[in-house]
Amino acid sequence: MPSSDDIIAHAAELLRRLSPEARRQAQRRRERRRRQATRIARRIVIAFVLILAAVTAFAFLIGPIGQSGAMLAALAFLLAVLGIAQVSREPDLAAAATPNAAVDIAALPQRTEDWLDRQRMALPAPAQRPLDAISLQLEALGPQLATLDAREPAAFEVRRLLADELPELVRNYQKVPPALRRTARDGAESPDRQLVEGLGLIGEEIARMNERLAAGDLAALATQGRYLELKYRGGEPD
Amino acid sequence: MASDADLVLTPPPPVAAVAPEKAAGLVPLDDGQRSELQKRADAFVSELAALDANSPEFGKKVDQLTNMGRREIADAAGHSNRFLDRPVRAMDKESGVGTDLAALRRTIEDLDPGRQGALSKRRFLGVIPFGGRMRTYFDGYKSAQSHIATILERLASGKDELLKDNAAIDVERQGLWAAMGRLEQMIQIAKSLDQGLEGKAAELDAGDPEKAKAIRESALFYTRQRAQDLLTQMAVTVQGYLALDLVKKNNIELIKGVDRASTTTVAALKTAVTVAQALNGQKLVLNQITALNTTTANIIDSTGELLRKQTGEIHSQAAASTVPVDTLKRAFQNIYQTMDAIDAFKLKALDSMKQTVDALGAEVEKSKGYIARAEGAAQSGQPAQADPFRLAS
Numbered sequence: 001m002p003s004s005d006d007i008i009a010h011a012a013e014l015l016r017r018l019s020p021e022a023r024r025q026a027q028r029r030r031e032r033r034r035r036q037a038t039r040i041a042r043r044i045v046i047a048f049v050l051i052l053a054a055v056t057a058f059a060f061l062i063g064p065i066g067q068s069g070a071m072l073a074a075l076a077f078l079l080a081v082l083g084i085a086q087v088s089r090e091p092d093l094a095a096a097a098t099p100n101a102a103v104d105i106a107a108l109p110q111r112t113e114d115w116l117d118r119q120r121m122a123l124p125a126p127a128q129r130p131l132d133a134i135s136l137q138l139e140a141l142g143p144q145l146a147t148l149d150a151r152e153p154a155a156f157e158v159r160r161l162l163a164d165e166l167p168e169l170v171r172n173y174q175k176v177p178p179a180l181r182r183t184a185r186d187g188a189e190s191p192d193r194q195l196v197e198g199l200g201l202i203g204e205e206i207a208r209m210n211e212r213l214a215a216g217d218l219a220a221l222a223t224q225g226r227y228l229e230l231k232y233r234g235g236e237p238d
Numbered sequence: 239m240a241s242d243a244d245l246v247l248t249p250p251p252p253v254a255a256v257a258p259e260k261a262a263g264l265v266p267l268d269d270g271q272r273s274e275l276q277k278r279a280d281a282f283v284s285e286l287a288a289l290d291a292n293s294p295e296f297g298k299k300v301d302q303l304t305n306m307g308r309r310e311i312a313d314a315a316g317h318s319n320r321f322l323d324r325p326v327r328a329m330d331k332e333s334g335v336g337t338d339l340a341a342l343r344r345t346i347e348d349l350d351p352g353r354q355g356a357l358s359k360r361r362f363l364g365v366i367p368f369g370g371r372m373r374t375y376f377d378g379y380k381s382a383q384s385h386i387a388t389i390l391e392r393l394a395s396g397k398d399e400l401l402k403d404n405a406a407i408d409v410e411r412q413g414l415w416a417a418m419g420r421l422e423q424m425i426q427i428a429k430s431l432d433q434g435l436e437g438k439a440a441e442l443d444a445g446d447p448e449k450a451k452a453i454r455e456s457a458l459f460y461t462r463q464r465a466q467d468l469l470t471q472m473a474v475t476v477q478g479y480l481a482l483d484l485v486k487k488n489n490i491e492l493i494k495g496v497d498r499a500s501t502t503t504v505a506a507l508k509t510a511v512t513v514a515q516a517l518n519g520q521k522l523v524l525n526q527i528t529a530l531n532t533t534t535a536n537i538i539d540s541t542g543e544l545l546r547k548q549t550g551e552i553h554s555q556a557a558a559s560t561v562p563v564d565t566l567k568r569a570f571q572n573i574y575q576t577m578d579a580i581d582a583f584k585l586k587a588l589d590s591m592k593q594t595v596d597a598l599g600a601e602v603e604k605s606k607g608y609i610a611r612a613e614g615a616a617q618s619g620q621p622a623q624a625d626p627f628r629l630a631s
Contacts, residue, residue: 187294219406219409219410219413222409222412223402223405223406223408223409224405225405226405226406226408226409227401227402227404227405227406229405230401230404230405231398231401
């Protein structure tokens, strides 16, 4: 019989899945999966055409390929399919690597997002909500970082937060034995709670970085508006 | 007579340093915010007093005090780093306009009827040979007009730069005002905390001297330190806010000067056209200037108004006057007066701008020490905690 805690947790999980953040997240995941499927399919078709061309060329230049030749061709195709499936998963495998200092600043948000996505399953249910928020903020952060000089202090801050502090929090949590994660001890909060709070703070900080990075553009727009007002309306707006 | 209305450009006085003690209270808080802040301070003091002075929770609470207003200070400091270079850049821009004005002056001097000598002689030697010199003199306008038109265009775009600068200053000041409001809230709560803690410590002196000591030595100490930091940052920010206003006013004066210089120049050239017609029936065509005149008039309505009035007067004077050359000379005099006024203004303005920048620079340097301390405290302590004193805004 489910306890009331379970029911509440279940309801919270349902609410989370229905939240706009999570829906956007799911949509992005679907898109990514579709992109990957298309990529694999295209490569398989190319491999098929290449093998067919090779067989045809062989038949033309040397002679009939025979039954064993056909078998060989089929085998080659099978190997190619397997190989392609393996190789095409590679971006994901690379993404699973922790985002680190070597990653280009513009690619960092995407990399972090991919990495977080892989960690999701290993993190407790209450952490999903802050994770959704972080993913959304990272999505917004990406284009802003594209034009940022990597030597600027702001870039340095982003890098420290995404490449050091966030992975460290998650790693430290994962090191705690699962049996101990739920209980509070020594007056401190439970590891689950601590993780959720840490993730919440990181999400807020990324949001603030987003704001700070956008401040220049916001000011430029406001300035242009005010300039037009000063020039063509003359002084204070009435 | 409109053209004789003296152009007075007054440079605003330099902005003096603002003492930290006087910095608070410049941005008004409404009563609702005030009572809310007071409530938070009271709650904090009673929560702190309820805790064991040696417990980690007490330490955590005190940490909140050391973090108080950290973000507000960093935010305001970010602004002040940006506005420090604005007056300096403004001085650069002035020099850009200054070069154009100097070029205009040189060109105008070449055309000045007073310096040519030809026209003055013409009056008492009404004999034929000088007619040729007259013709040559007015031909000078034709060759100079494209040059003058270029300079006037450059001045117009220089003016646009100044306007853009002012627009940026308006936006910046808006941001600064908001930052100052947030600082003010923090200062307010620091004051309330100071009073509350002081009172609480006095209350505890008899019953629990240990806790009273802990409150005085940690909580009250950090509160006062933070209050000092906040006030220092506030002083710098207020000063920067005023300095930006100074730059803006300077720009407005300079814009006025540029407008007037353009107007008087165009007026002088139009006068020349009329005088040439009146003196020796010479049809002087200054297409570029006429075209420029229309665009200028379109852009600035007031200038257009002034110009229309002036040229109307000049026309009637030149036509009616027995000495049209004097009218032309007066037109040139107007240009010189305007330019002299601008030069005098710029000298004074530059001076007060320099004083302002110096004062501001010194204060910003001072406040940087505080900010460094605040940052150091933040980094050595816990990972950034949510500031419990910040009002959601």
